[in-house]
Amino acid sequence: MAIRSSLLLSLLFQACILWAQNGRQLPSWEKGMLDIHHINTGRGDAAFAILPDGTTLLIDAGDMSETRKRTLSARNAKLVPDRSKTAMEWLVDYIWQFHPKREKAHLDYAMITHYHDDHFGEMDSVRKTVLPGNYALTGLVEVGHYLPIKTVIDRGSSFPIDLKDPIIQEKLAKNDKYGMIATLTNYWKFIDYHSKTNGMVHERLLAGRRNQIRLKKEPEDFPGFSIRNIAVNGSIWSGEKDRTYSLFSPGEYPGENPLSTCIKISYGDFDYFTGGDISGIGPFGNSDPNSVESHVAPVVGPVDVATLNHHGNRDSQNIEYVRTLRPRVWIQQNWSSDHPGEEVLRRITSKELYPGNRDIFSTVMLQPLKEVIGERLDEYKSQNGHIVVRVLRGGKSYKIFILDDKSPDREIIANYGPYNAR
Numbered sequence: 001m002a003i004r005s006s007l008l009l010s011l012l013f014q015a016c017i018l019w020a021q022n023g024r025q026l027p028s029w030e031k032g033m034l035d036i037h038h039i040n041t042g043r044g045d046a047a048f049a050i051l052p053d054g055t056t057l058l059i060d061a062g063d064m065s066e067t068r069k070r071t072l073s074a075r076n077a078k079l080v081p082d083r084s085k086t087a088m089e090w091l092v093d094y095i096w097q098f099h100p101k102r103e104k105a106h107l108d109y110a111m112i113t114h115y116h117d118d119h120f121g122e123m124d125s126v127r128k129t130v131l132p133g134n135y136a137l138t139g140l141v142e143v144g145h146y147l148p149i150k151t152v153i154d155r156g157s158s159f160p161i162d163l164k165d166p167i168i169q170e171k172l173a174k175n176d177k178y179g180m181i182a183t184l185t186n187y188w189k190f191i192d193y194h195s196k197t198n199g200m201v202h203e204r205l206l207a208g209r210r211n212q213i214r215l216k217k218e219p220e221d222f223p224g225f226s227i228r229n230i231a232v233n234g235s236i237w238s239g240e241k242d243r244t245y246s247l248f249s250p251g252e253y254p255g256e257n258p259l260s261t262c263i264k265i266s267y268g269d270f271d272y273f274t275g276g277d278i279s280g281i282g283p284f285g286n287s288d289p290n291s292v293e294s295h296v297a298p299v300v301g302p303v304d305v306a307t308l309n310h311h312g313n314r315d316s317q318n319i320e321y322v323r324t325l326r327p328r329v330w331i332q333q334n335w336s337s338d339h340p341g342e343e344v345l346r347r348i349t350s351k352e353l354y355p356g357n358r359d360i361f362s363t364v365m366l367q368p369l370k371e372v373i374g375e376r377l378d379e380y381k382s383q384n385g386h387i388v389v390r391v392l393r394g395g396k397s398y399k400i401f402i403l404d405d406k407s408p409d410r411e412i413i414a415n416y417g418p419y420n421a422r
Helices: 002-021 087-098 139-146 166-173 180-198 292-300 319-325 342-349 367-379
Strands: 034-038 047-050 056-059 107-111 149-154 201-204 225-232 235-237 244-246 262-267 270-274 305-307 329-332 359-362 380-382 386-391 397-403 412-420
Touching (some): 047 087, 087 139, 107 139, 180 201, 235 292, 292 319, 319 342, 329 386, 367 380
Parallel strands (some): 305 329
Antiparallel strands (some): 034 047, 225 235
């Protein structure tokens, strides 16, 4: 009886701690922690990571144009927390709030997964142009205008086609409804200006490498931390040293999504994978063994946390991929009413594909999808809010915090864990 009472008191105490944290600010990052913030602006993907020694990394800065009807329709998420700032101004404000150096912050790395509007911005007729530099403010360009970036990493521009070739640009522009070429031209102008005036470094992600994105401040204190480049441009790490193989030939352009940069972050026992908009389902709904998902899965292996590829679109998370990665936590970075596909939700929740519990979180869930999928969405632990993965010192355990995306104060509205890293 005494043991039962003691256990009950312990559980009650833990519940009180969790309740007390809700409504309060996220405790500040401390040296030894790995924080990964999945930020909801309503305009695309953005994830901000503070690595164990304080090195910082931004992954994507989605910024869809509001001049298109789709962006302001019921199909798309709303700009949050409100319309007093642009999406990228809110993103910078978020980073300032949680960066160890606050308003004196800079980004050590910023990585763009691929060249779509919901990942790196979109040019339109109302974007503000700034001088000097003569570039327009959208996406990563706008982030970098307000927040210094030391190194920008992307998939490059020369493979599998040369995006700077005028003939190729003209060909792509014919079906370029989201302004990729115009946005790229603006992005290159921004990089050129800051490379010359502020020493910004611009690199192409190199598949297979484990030292391209590295701790910059005190790496010797965290030998168990690394970031492995898994894939880019269809170049896949083989799993051996830095060796790679390619899925695509020169001149073979499969569209942007399969060319996404993919990385695996490891810290002690903890592993995290994010792969932009790669996919794994064929045109008729079957798992595609030749897809990027099918090729990266064996070299990524089981992880603790994975972001849903392509926002959970119905062409992603194939059977082999889900069964191989088998994360304890799935994170959906969402903005559209058709994400996730119902069949994707079936696969990632299936205990036939892999056993054990799993928790699913989304940055936003839109009403049209709720009306279609209904009760199945109740399997999500949280459907709205910024999602913070906080890995504790040493990488043995981690927690999930949900922050209020409707408030500029971003208080905790829910928290989960601790989870044991595997």
